[in-house]
Amino acid sequence: MDKNKALEILQNLLKIQSVNDREAEVADYIKLLFDAYPAAQVTEVNYAPGRSNLVITIHGERPGKMLGLAGHMDVVSPGRIAAWRHPPFAGEMDQQNIYGRGASDMKGGLAALICVLLDFLANKRAFAGTIRLFATIGEETGNYGAAQLTQQGFADDLAALIVAEPSQMQVEFTHRGVIDYELNAKGKAAHSATPDSGNNAIDQLFCFYQAVTKLMATKTKIDPILGPLLHNVTQIVGGEQINTIPAQARLYGNIRTTPRYPNRDIMAELQSLVADLNQQPKNQLTLRFHYPERPLPGNPQAPFVQLFKQVASRALGQEVAVVGDGGATDASEFIRAAQKFPVVIFGPGNTSGHQINEYLTINDYLAAMTIYQQVILHFLR
Secondary structure (H helix, E strand, O other), X not given: OOHHHHHHHHHHHHOOOOEOOOHHHHHHHHHHHHOOOOOOEEEEEEEEOOEEEEEEEEEOOEEEEEEEEEEEOOEOOOOOHHHOOOOOOOXXXXXXXXXXXXXXXXXXXXXXXXXXXXXXXXXXOOOEEEEEEEEEOOOOOOOHHHHHHHHOOOOOOEEEEEEOOXXXXXEEEEEOEEEEEEEEEEOEOEEOOXXXXXXXXXXXXXHHHHHHHHHHHOOOOOEOOOEOOEEEEEEEEEXXXXXXXXXXXEEEEEEEEOOOOOHHHHHHHHHHHHHXXXXXXXXXXXXXXXXXXXXEOOOOOOHHHHHHHHHHHXXXXXXXXXXXXXXXXXXXXXXXXXXXOOEEEOOOOOOOOOOOOOEEEHHHHHHHHHHHHHHHHHHOO
């Protein structure tokens, strides 16, 4: 595809303010790009008002495997807009970089996938099998777009999946999972001069905090790629005013899991811990999980991973590393599909995602398109 057209597509995506919402506007723009190609099967899957996933499928000349391509349409908040050197939703560009919220995470990767598919259609490139693009909602807040598409069977026939998250042009084959949890404590309000007539909800949270810290300290297995299990209490909210014993309090925690500690096991242990604490007379604790995302297992020697490494190394003129990722992606949901398949996370981008002045280098964006195209042609020969 022409370089200027590819950059224009990314700029237009960056101008859509899909901050944890409004992905349907992104989906509408993507649909317009494919309107000229009847061979593209475009399916819109609505999640909620203003929030729609998009699935685009194209078939090759001969039967064969199905390769999935995935990118999310939502972005995180830009924060304080006045702090940006380039407006976060203007798609501004200079000779080296393109700027804006989502440039790196991950409208750059999504745009690169879109451009590759458009190029296949425009030039009628020959391949065997099927290419399926998933443009998802809600990745930043829980992967629920990918979950919806997986539950509806769109990923059941995949032979492999490329997730175009920013990987600093490295080939990633595994990543951590996530467990976000909320713990609510119910107490009884009282005057702080007579605390025994109340039940301090914050004290209940402290009781949990001490117990969960001891529990997590027992998780000593180290994944050779991803490292240890990580647990952090990240928010505590409670109390009405300074001289009142708090009747309500809540705590939020974040756990970064690895294949050594599957989500279901850790979640079961947390539930058991809360049940035990609730045997104490004053504790009234309620535990709730928010969109847990399982860790992505993987094999660095898998043929698809090695194919990607070879293609990327050749295209970039240097040895490309095969690594793991400390974050999580939509792959956590797609791997729940009917059959197992290898996943590679590879995309243009850097560490500027979620920060002010987010940017993407133009060279990485264009190189990613070349690499995606070559991997597809090799895999679907």
